Amino acid sequence: MKKISIFFSLLITLSSLAQTTITGKVSDLQGNSLANASVTVEIPNNSVIIAYNITDAKGYYKIVFNSSLQKINLRVKAFNKKTQIKIVDNRDQTINFNMVSDITEIKEVVLKTKLITRKGDTISYDLKSFTHKNDRVLADALKKIPGIDVNKDGTILYQGEPINKFYINGKDLMEGGYGLINNSLPIQAIGKVEVMENHQPVKILQDKIPSDQAAINIKLKKSITMTGRGELGLGASPLLWNVKLSPMLFTDKVQWVLSYKTNNQAESIESESNILSFGSRHEGVRRQVSQKNWLNIDQASSPNISQKRYLLNSVHFLSGSLLTQLKNKDWEFKAHSNYTNNTIEQDSYNETQYAQQFNHGAQISHSIKNNFYTDKAKAELIFTKNTKKTFFKNTTSLTQFWNSDRGFIDRSITNYNSSIQTTAKESLASPTTSFQNSLSSIVPWGHKLINIRSFINHQNDEQTLRVDPIRFTDQQSFDSLGHPVYQSIFPYSPSAKIAEQYVKIKNFETQNTANLSFSEKKWTFTPEISLSYIRDQLLTTLYGKGPKGIETYGNQYNNTITFNHTTPSLSTLINYKGDQLNLYLNLGVRFNHIKTMDQPGNSIINLQKSTFEPSLYAQYEFASFWKASINGNIQYTFGNIGDVYTGFILQTPSNLATTSANGVLAENRVNHSNARIAYRNPLNNLFFNLRASISKTQKNLMSNTSYNGGNITLAYVVKDNDLNTNSQQMEVGKYFPKFKTNASVSYSTRYQKSISLNNDQIQRSRNHNQNWRFKFNTTYFNWMSLDYNFSYEWGKNIYTYKGSNDAIASGNWSHQLSVILYPVKNHSLAMDWEQTNFSQGNQYLHNPFYDLTYQYVWTKKKIDFELKWLNIANTKIYQQIGNTSVGTLYKRMYIRPTQVMFSLKFNFK
Structure with a gap:
């Protein structure tokens, strides 16, 4: 328990450091909100990322970070918009962005935006980017996604720990017995695989009692999907x-x-x-x-x-x-x-x-x-x-x-x-x-x-x-x-x-x-x-x-x-x-x-x-x-x-x-x-x-x-x-x-x-x-x-x-x-x-x-x-x-x- 006390003290010390909170809104020149824009906090001159966030449906973002720097770079990227960079003081403040239209090459979008994205505690994987030509079902692809592993008994691990929920379009059909879907759901029906970190499945407790486990949500391409696998x-x-x-x-x-x-x-x-x-x-x-x-x-x-x-x-x-x-x-x-x-x-x-x-x-x-x-x-x-x-x-x-x-x-x-x-x-x-x-x-x-x-x-x-x-x-x-x-x-x-x-x-x-x-x-x-x-x-x-x-x-x-x-x-x-x-x-x-x-x-x-x-x-x-x-x-x-x-x-x-x-x-x-x-x-x-x-x-x-x-x-x-x-x-x-x-x-x-x-x-x-x-x-x-x-x-x-x-x-x-x-x-x-x-x-x-x-x-x-x-x-x-x-x-x-x-x-x- 002594080692735990030392480590816990370290966490408290880190949490007690001065934190900087930057909030704001990202819009276009006409004032329309831009959702899913990435906002990153970077070290000036070398572009090393300290923290980042994704704007919500109304274009708002919030970034909380620790840094002893006096100045930081604030970089905003959005699809078909020109990237903006502002050098700002390292202090609590509100900074808004008005983005100028630009042409974004599709190649850059595929590699930078659609492959793996994160919004809050949810990380989304584009499944097609991780599949082989001969992969047919979900289990074939999950084993190839970074951070995810599958045990011999079928248990899905994220960062080495078992998941606590397995959803299809946000619904928990199988109640933990997800082996059948994992081995039988065709890849062609799947749009994205989402990992929801720190997932509390009981909604009334989500803002009150934390969880250290992750859940997986399978987002299908169609809202009505008739599918399955036969052999x-x-x-x-x-x-x-x-x-x-x-x-x-x-x-x-x-x-x-x-x-x-x-x-x-x-x-x-x-x-x-x-x-x-x-x-x-x-x-x-x-x-x-x-x-x-x-x-x-x-x-x-x-x-x-x-x-x-x-x-x-x-x-x-x-x-x-x-x-x-x-x-x-x-x-x-x-x-x-x-x-x-x-x-x-x-x-x-x-x-x-x-x-x-x-x-x-x-x-x-x-x-x-x-x-x-x-x-x-x-x-x-x-x-x-x-x-x-x-x-x-x-x-x-x-x-x-x-x-x-x-x-x-x-x-x-x-x-x-x-x-x-x-x-x-x-x-x-x-x-x-x-x-x-x-x-x-x-x-x-x-x-x-x-x-x-x-x-x-x-x-x-x-x-x-x-x-x-x-x-x-x-x-x-x-x-x-x-x-x-x-x-x-x-x-x-x-x-x-x-x-x-x-x-x-x-x-x-x-x-x-x-x-x-x-x-x-x-x-x-x-x-x-x-x-x-x-x-x-x-x-x-x-x-x-x-x-x-x-x-x-x-x-x-x-x-x-x-x-x-x-x-x-x-x-x-x-x-x-x-x-x-x-x-x-x-x-x-x-x-x-x-x-x-x-x-x-x-x-x-x-x-x-x-x-x-x-x-x-x-x-x-x-x-x-x-x-x-x-x-x-x-x-x-x-x-x-x-x-x-x-x-x-x-x-x-x-x-x-x-x-x-x-x-x-x-x-x-x-x-x-x-x-x-x-x-x-x-x-x-x-x-x-x-x-x-x-x-x-x-x-x-x-x-x-x-x-x-x-x-x-x-x-x-x-x-x-x-x-x-x-x-x-x-x-x-x-x-x-x-x-x-x-x-x-x-x-x-x-x-x-x-x-x-x-x-x-x-x-x-x-x-x-x-x-x-x-x-x-x-x-x-x-x-x-x-x-x-x-x-x-x-x-x-x-x-x-x-x-x-x-x-x-x-x-x-x-x-x-x-x-x-x-x-x-x-x-x-x-x-x-x-x-x-x-x-x-x-x-x-x-x-x-x-x-x-x-x-x-x-x-x-x-x-x-x-x-x-x-x-x-x-x-x-x-x-x-x-x-x-x-x-x-x-x-x-x-x-x-x-x-x-x-x-x-x-x-x-």
Whole structure:
């Protein structure tokens, strides 16, 4: 927190410097207002820009800046007007301009005005300037825009941070689940991409409570747009198919998107329904529904390459989204629904070479084959009113899973004295039902605002894991001399051959909040009171099947637990929103009351503790292009029902776990702080950001992991310990209009230090990982476009155990290159190369892949004919090597063979 205080003091100092405010109006000689004229403050004689602004619809501008200069240049540019420059004193004043008509060359307008423009907190990108000839949908272009990046899961980042809203013509149709539109909205329908910095989505709070996140708004060319994307594909090795049909309609009052997608050629389209942005907390609670996975089968590993290389799937995904304006124009109704049916096959070989202190250097290998079956349905209804005078939002959702997994395992354990081999069949059934409702309302009360929020969540999970045979009873572990020793996990019935673990958990949660906001000049004060309540009920039973039939094993392997966590809290939120400085301070106190009962073991945890959890955020903007921010917080977390069960649970076929810590509940205190400075200059297309964060977690429980012949038993002991993490990240991006080239480079480093128990012995871990990334794309040549992405990750992990230090260094390179040639009009040939290299000590592994794509564009009908040859070298195995806290891990993963695909792609209108 000391570093935060120093940085915060610096911000206050900067903000306290003498500021100059220059206002005025730009008109023509006839007195007509000139909108969108650029007004820049420059250093005399060298034209270095200090600050700038764009005139509004009435021709007015306002520039606030800091400078010690006595004189400054004030330059005004407007389309078809002659540029004017005035040398003025550096003081508060009003300066008007009357512009003389002139001819502006179109070339200058395209490069200087239309490429990237900024007005207030909104930066607009002309999408055509960043697209290649073969780019078809929004996602293709976003990756090439400076300052914007797209993660593998589809999350859009601006200046390294996730966006909080994704709009189409100013409307939030998808409510954070924008992956479908990102992958299906044709570029031809888009006019501009707008980034709205410091975006507060709740309109009634926009001048009161600041936001540090950005939003993206897609401005379409037409106010009424019927569009969408379709694709029909067939292929071989084996029979392959790919169907995508996503029609869309966008008008001022109605927006809808329908989609049906199916394929067996390695596209995980079902993830397009995931919630990727969550808006403002004042909108209520919105969560991505997921299953509580208490039990798992052994799972084959996935390679660190594009999914199209290895995913053996057969998926059907149907979805629909609707937004309509009700009779009262301020009200919107939204409905979302989707259904997924998916089957995935996976196959891999893992080999762990344990360090000598773990299992006496044993080598354990797994050959794993999986079948994952997913059925999921979701329906959601949303009513919203979002105006400058009031806010209301209610979201109701129902989600159902019907999932089933299968595993076929061959395992061997090799020690210098013996070798053991086992096989097993595993299955997991896991149905889940979830219901959520979130309500938030903000209404004015005189000059004050009242905000009431309520959230209810009810979820039921049932899971049944079956292992045939029980590997614990058919295998051996090793004594202190390395000799094999027979071990049974079930002392009551060592003859049992089959195990069935049953888990049922019921969860009920509610959060209720009320606050009152009032403003005084630029300050907003919000006292708040809230009450949250969580009730979990856990039932588990472990069965064994053998010569005596079905048997249970008593309380040691059973759990019947009720967990209650009641948390009243009081807080005061203080916000300051100035022209350049924004502050957000939250002073919160929570009163935690936790009660846990374990019926069979009759153990009770009763904890009452008050915690003070302040948080601070500050952002300062200066010189028009720079933005600095800090934030810090103290947060307490307590154990949940997953941390308090006393009976053993067979979480995986090789992991028997209990969290018993003699009736002590986990209590963690997290101190977190980070600082960030960003530069974004649309005038010269340069973007830069630097971030640093420090985190310390103080814990009262320490995990204790025991290794026995490849089996793992996890428990917790009462012992204070810390987890320390610090990280830094830097990114620089630049677009070169003259060369139609975008380039960026980023570097990140992360250092983590922790302590744990292995076989009741202290182990200290120090992990230092670093990463370089480089991105480059160009369309400078009419006959060629090029995209290249490079990543180099390396690290060093040091483990101190029983007085010895084990240092393990590793690294991997990743290259992705796509070159598209345009030899003849409407014809293109794309060559793709993807390669990942791994190094571990003296071992080096290389994984190259090559693809070839031919495309013909029927311009009259706007149809693409595509012939693609994937994995030309017919590589069938992906190899990877790395390290863990107990030794070296080698993986061999089986991937898709060579395949050929013919596709027909088209737009809906």
